[in-house]
Amino acid sequence: MKILLIGHGKMGKAIEEYAIQRGHSLVATVDVNDTLMPTLAEQADVAIEFTHPEAAFENIKFCLEHNLPVLSGTTGWLDKLSEIEKICQENDGTFLYASNFSIGVNLFFKLNKFLAKLMSPHDLYKPSMVEVHHTHKKDAPSGTAITLAEGVIEEHIGYSSWKNDSNVKDNEVPITSERIGEIPGTHKITYKSEVDQISIEHEAYSRDGFVQGAVLVAEWLPAQKGVVKIDDFLKL
Numbered sequence: 001m002k003i004l005l006i007g008h009g010k011m012g013k014a015i016e017e018y019a020i021q022r023g024h025s026l027v028a029t030v031d032v033n034d035t036l037m038p039t040l041a042e043q044a045d046v047a048i049e050f051t052h053p054e055a056a057f058e059n060i061k062f063c064l065e066h067n068l069p070v071l072s073g074t075t076g077w078l079d080k081l082s083e084i085e086k087i088c089q090e091n092d093g094t095f096l097y098a099s100n101f102s103i104g105v106n107l108f109f110k111l112n113k114f115l116a117k118l119m120s121p122h123d124l125y126k127p128s129m130v131e132v133h134h135t136h137k138k139d140a141p142s143g144t145a146i147t148l149a150e151g152v153i154e155e156h157i158g159y160s161s162w163k164n165d166s167n168v169k170d171n172e173v174p175i176t177s178e179r180i181g182e183i184p185g186t187h188k189i190t191y192k193s194e195v196d197q198i199s200i201e202h203e204a205y206s207r208d209g210f211v212q213g214a215v216l217v218a219e220w221l222p223a224q225k226g227v228v229k230i231d232d233f234l235k236l
């Protein structure tokens with residue numbers, strides 16, 4: 001498979017290495033000072049986009065307007081997600097966004113929803129979330145934390161929004177973001193009552209899970225149409 005790799009930072013470099021290991025080739029790596037040229041899109045089977053919250057929208061739009069299936073793992077740009085989904089439909093394209101490409105985290109998303117549903121009738125237990133990442137991370141809260149909070153909101157009658165603060169209203173899920181050293185990504189949800197607490201946690205040991213998931217999804221993506229989800233790939 002021929003991959004157009006957009007973003008050549010921590011994720012881009014690791015994806016390049018793993019994609020080559022799996023027998024793929026790169027049409028090009030496009031980083032911040034490079035230009036996305038239509039000829040690059042013509043030569044590629046799929047684009048993988050891991051860049052910056054400010055850059056993701058234009059990069060994805062370019063791919064969709066040049067008939068190139070594209071997956072994006074960039075977080076922090078979700079205010080424009082519905083616009084991209086519209087552009088995908090208008091161009092009869094293929095697009096997938098996932099806040100986290102690790103299989104473990106996508107199973108954790110399901111566990112989170114299950115726990116929220118169980119907790120919904122028990123308002124003595126108050127949820128809160130902590131996400132911990134490396135100090136280079138540009139966005140807070142993490143995209144994964146937002147997906148987890150959305151899962152709670154979907155399943156728990158007592159919650160309708162989230163806030164990146166520990167000081168919240170009754171109907172808000174509090175998310176605390178910590179930035180420490182080189183931590184790849186840890187997410188913990190706790191339901192606390194006056195007498196006890198229940199926590200679930202996912203801890204990534206490295207970026208390998210995100211990288212492997214992104215390349216496996218990229219292999220599957222060109223045969224799909226429209227706005228697709230990682231749940232479709234994982235059959236969750």
Ligand SMILES: NC(=O)C1=CN([C@@H]2O[C@H](COP(=O)(O)OP(=O)(O)OC[C@H]3O[C@@H](n4cnc5c(N)ncnc54)[C@H](OP(=O)(O)O)[C@@H]3O)[C@@H](O)[C@H]2O)C=CC1
Pocket residue numbers: 006007008009010011012030031032033050051052053055059072073074075076098099100101102139143210
């Ligand atoms: N969904 C998932 O599973 C995962 C998502 N992520 C997300 O992916 C994104 C990238 O993460 P990471 O690789 O760690 O970040 P890095 O900062 O290491 O890499 C991003 C790269 O993209 C470059 N870049 C910036 N603007 C553009 C542009 N317009 N076109 C092309 N390249 C550009 C940056 O250059 P410069 O540094 O000069 O700005 C940098 O080289 C983040 O949003 C992060 O949250 C990360 C891990 C897993």
Ligand SMILES: O=C(O)C1=N[C@H](C(=O)O)C[C@H](O)C1
Pocket residue numbers: 075099100133137138141142143144145184185186210
């Ligand atoms: O920036 C990162 O590193 C990560 N970003 C994603 C997020 O914001 O959820 C996924 C993972 O946690 C690593």
